[in-house]
Amino acid sequence: MDLTYVLLSTMLLPVVGAFLISRLDSVPNVREGVTIVVAISLFLLNLFLYCEQQDASQAGFMLAEPIEGLAISFAFNTFGMMFALIASGLWIATSIYAIGYMRAHNESHQTRFFTLFAVAIAGVMAVAYSENLFTLFIFYEFLTVSTYPLVTHAGNREAKRGGRKYILILMGSSILFFLPAMIITWYTAGSLEFVHGGILKGSLADEYILPLLLLFILGISKAGLMPLHRWLPSAMVAPTPVSALLHAVAVVKAGVFSLVKVVVFIFGSDFISRSHSTDFLILLPAFTILAASLIAMTKDNLKERLAYSTISQLSYIVLGALIANKLAIVGASMHIAMHAFAKIALFFAAGAILVVTHKKYVSQLNGLGRQMPFTFGVFTIGTLSIIGLPFFGGMWSKWYLLSGGIQFEGSQLIYWIILITLSISSMLNIFYLLSIPLKAFFVSPTESQTAIKEAPTACLIGMAIPTLITLYLFFDPSVFYTLSQTLIGQ
Structure with missing residues (x-):
């Protein structure tokens, strides 16, 4: 079996699920049943990749190549699979929890909530299986945009104020710091591929490690480091299921996941630890x-x-x-x-x-x-x-x-x-x-x-x-x- 199709399915399934959920506003029981079935199916796909990880190591595909040598592509990797397993597994728990919470709390626009939730999970899967920094950056930003409506779900003044802070800090830091850091890496190493041991060793002088890594740290503000942390408390205006999965697991973990990948696969942990x-x-x-x-x-x-x-x-x-x-x-x-x-x-x-x-x-x-x-x-x-x-x-x-x-x-x-x-x-x-x-x-x-x-x-x-x-x-x-x-x- 070509496990590339399984890998592709981990990103497509939540999108298909989101479409189906959006059509089921008049039948909430069916809508919520579809949500749980899609969540369980996604977890099983990731679990299958875990069980077949030796064969899955060759799975991958390219979506587009807007610039020669700079592709939007995905590939199986064990660290990404770990992130995908956690997020998809907890989507099951959150979906079950959300059914009780949203109904008991009489939340409005429940179909929109479950639909956007599935879209955001698709973004998480794309971040997890990104083959290079360029792809990760694109879907890191997609995750910010797709979760914004969930943060502002209540539609009141407090929610809108929290949503503005959420989008401005996350998008602003990405544009000001993450994007320049990625461009510098591209011109320095000639690549943005994730490679064990890093791609900057031998290309970047020791005196430039600190400023470049600082750009990445500031740019990946989903990791919640001060002073670029205020978006996270502001996002707590969202319904509790959003706070739980997206702002205790998926969004914030996309931040630290991305930062760990930068350290290990762009700089190389040995390169950093030995240079001091x-x-x-x-x-x-x-x-x-x-x-x-x-x-x-x-x-x-x-x-x-x-x-x-x-x-x-x-x-x-x-x-x-x-x-x-x-x-x-x-x-x-x-x-x-x-x-x-x-x-x-x-x-x-x-x-x-x-x-x-x-x-x-x-x-x-x-x-x-x-x-x-x-x-x-x-x-x-x-x-x-x-x-x-x-x-x-x-x-x-x-x-x-x-x-x-x-x-x-x-x-x-x-x-x-x-x-x-x-x-x-x-x-x-x-x-x-x-x-x-x-x-x-x-x-x-x-x-x-x-x-x-x-x-x-x-x-x-x-x-x-x-x-x-x-x-x-x-x-x-x-x-x-x-x-x-x-x-x-x-």
């Missing part, structure tokens, strides 16, 4: 990790607190990429997966609380865990994984990131900054996340509460899926560990 000219750049994710955590502690709005938590956690991945030794790269790659499952569980729990109680502030949640034990149990498990404690998947990515930091061979000052940052941030995670379920379970409510039930069954099923995976990944992280090792050539 980029050690200074480690201060950017280190500052973001701590600053975002401190800001999260001040936020009473639950989704805003989770948004700043996401900003902090994304910078763990950027930090690992910039440390650039083997253990740190593995840790960064694994954290893409571990954070995705834990954080989407947290967002799902926040949405369930909103649907049932209409409460969105942390200060209103005291004692609520006694009436919504499943929801706050999910929140607790997601929190403990984010912190990186044993028996939860997040421990392994934190383990490899810290191990990579210990093996850092650059400046002693930067070495200690890395270790102190990773240590302090875990403590801050406890303060701004674990305090929420503790108060919900053990503090008396500040106001009288009428009988409160759990969220609709569809929401609970959607919440259970990433939560169970988070628990499972502690005992068997081998899938993501093995895929992560392919980044370092093992």
Whole structure:
């Protein structure tokens, strides 16, 4: 079987699904059934590529070649497949969750929501399987544009204001920084292909590594580094399923995924780690990790607190990429997966609380865990994984990131900054996340509460899926560990 057709199908299937969904406005049950079937089918396609990855390594196709030597093309790669598996798998959970949420919350324009969601997933698949930086850039931008209507779904003034900030920061940074960085790379290396070991080694002098890599870091603002992070809290005006998948998994993970690919396949991790000219750049994710955590502690709005938590956690991945030794790269790659499952569980729990109680502030949640034990149990498990404690998947990515930091061979000052940052941030995670379920379970409510039930069954099923995976990944992280090792050539 020619697996190129399977690869092509991963991008076409969500588009076909979007078209079918858009025609089913008058039959919501069928519309939502089609959404789930398409989501499951997409995951199975990616799972098939995973099972046949040795044969799939030759799969690829070119869509167009607007300039000679500069093609819009796609090819199977294991790191991209990992991203595609995560996004397509969590699309299933989000689709199930969204059915309960959108109906219980009486959201308008539900057909448009499910349609645009499928279109955005098609963009994620294209980013995942991009064969070169030019293709990745095109669909990185496509993902920004396709998710904008989801951010502004509510249509009110707050949504429009958040959407403007979202599109201006993401598109503006891409045009000002990402595009010039790509052009410089093209003229320097004569290629934009993703190649193990990078394409710039031997073409770029050491003194130019730092400014060029800085352009990429600033241009890939979906990674959420400060000061170009404000789009992410602004995007929290979107419905919770959008916040959960697109802004805790797909969009933000497209950012860190792209940055890791630039480090590993454009510069080459060995090229960066041996030159030490980029050690200074480690201060950017280190500052973001701590600053975002401190800001999260001040936020009473639950989704805003989770948004700043996401900003902090994304910078763990950027930090690992910039440390650039083997253990740190593995840790960064694994954290893409571990954070995705834990954080989407947290967002799902926040949405369930909103649907049932209409409460969105942390200060209103005291004692609520006694009436919504499943929801706050999910929140607790997601929190403990984010912190990186044993028996939860997040421990392994934190383990490899810290191990990579210990093996850092650059400046002693930067070495200690890395270790102190990773240590302090875990403590801050406890303060701004674990305090929420503790108060919900053990503090008396500040106001009288009428009988409160759990969220609709569809929401609970959607919440259970990433939560169970988070628990499972502690005992068997081998899938993501093995895929992560392919980044370092093992």
